[in-house]
Amino acid sequence: MQPEAGRRPLSGAALREANLQFYEILWSGARLVPPERFNSWRLVRDLAARHVRRLEVAPGLRPRLPIPGTSFVDLSLAPLRPLRAAGGLVIRGLVTDLPLATAAFDLVCALDIVEHVDDDIAAFSELSRVSAPGATLLLSVPLHPEAWTAFDDMVGHHRRYEPAQLLARLAEAGFQLRRSAIFGMQPRNQRLVDFGMRYLERHRSRAMWWYNRVFMPLGLRFARPLQVVEGLVGLAGVDTVLLVCEKRTTAL
Template sequence: MAGNKRFYDALWADARLCAPERFNTWPLVSELAARATSRLEVAPGLRPRLPLADTQFVDLSRPALSELRRAGARVANAMIGALPFRDGAFDFVCAFDILEHVVDDDGALGELARVAVPGASLLLSTPLHPDAWTPFDDFVGHYRRYEPEAIRALLARHGFTIERSAVYGMQPKSSKLLDLGQYFLTHHRARAMWWYNRVFMPLGMRFQKPLAFKPGFDPAPGVDEVLLVCRKAIT
């Protein structure tokens, strides 16, 4: 966790806040947000997907929290495994690219389930397939990739069912590009962070494709990352 915090503190210290409307998640998010009365997004950094107004954001990175607060968001400095909210506080919860970064993913998902009211929506994205592991996963602080059945079972254990899913993420297909990026992040970090924040991230956002959702969760072979739309059971 300390390594993750150092990496993302450095990343967000030289980054600009991106409006949620700029991401290809916005059509889905705006649809679900319109039906929600209380919203939580965990660890967005400076790439929040939920509307800034009237959403509670939680992050470990103080540079990210400062920018989010300056933009009018409600923020709290906390970890996903110890959320400072009462049981059933939210009816819309998001955690994009988070579970793979925490040691105790079962405890983290348990906290998301605890603060979610029965019937709440959960948006969750995560990388797939342990055999697709690269040195870049190590570098950005991943602890795991999930087999589809493993993430489905983990969600079910905490009362969530997957309603629909889509291929997600901006990872380059070329392993050479990933190796080059890792080299510069290792040996020329300040310059690499500048290029990522000011050039590659804006380009990636410009060429995002609309998300294509399918009912349930049955990823095709070779899918690197998925976005899952889940629902907490009503007991």
């Protein structure tokens, strides 16, 4: 579950600090995007209607769950005030050490986060701990270590997952896969990724402005409808997958 041979991803405190710096800058210049604007909304809306006790981990200013009444945990300070103002219940924390009670939630959302942490076993363990028996987990991760690009470095990834290893992590944490979908907004054009990297390195604040004010709105507008299937979607050539899982009610 590591980057391609020859790359040495950051780890430990260095990884955490790099992610914190990147996303504090990103969110400090961003506006809160309501979850209704994402192609995940139809799926989320139906789940949220059945689950009052809801948690989203590391949403930034792009939450997917309904904001009023939902608990949000994020390491970055910048998103917490806007989420609170919109009716969310916010607290600062890490996915590897959630400051929340055990079995407190029936719907847990952790999109694009476990690939950012050094200790993903602890992350999956914490997501399981705060999930009540029978709870639904929405999880998204990037796939295929051989597909590692400069984009992964840019956004602070520590790993990409092999599908079998990802399913093993979920099973070890007590989750069963129910449904899945192709997910994510990473550019497919490698030249565009390389240009973005160079621009980000030289003009970070300006690059963040363009992302927040231009590329993100365009991505939302032209995003394809989310096609959710039973079981595991075909993953050949898929960059990011969204999994809908259920917390087992009894131990294996």
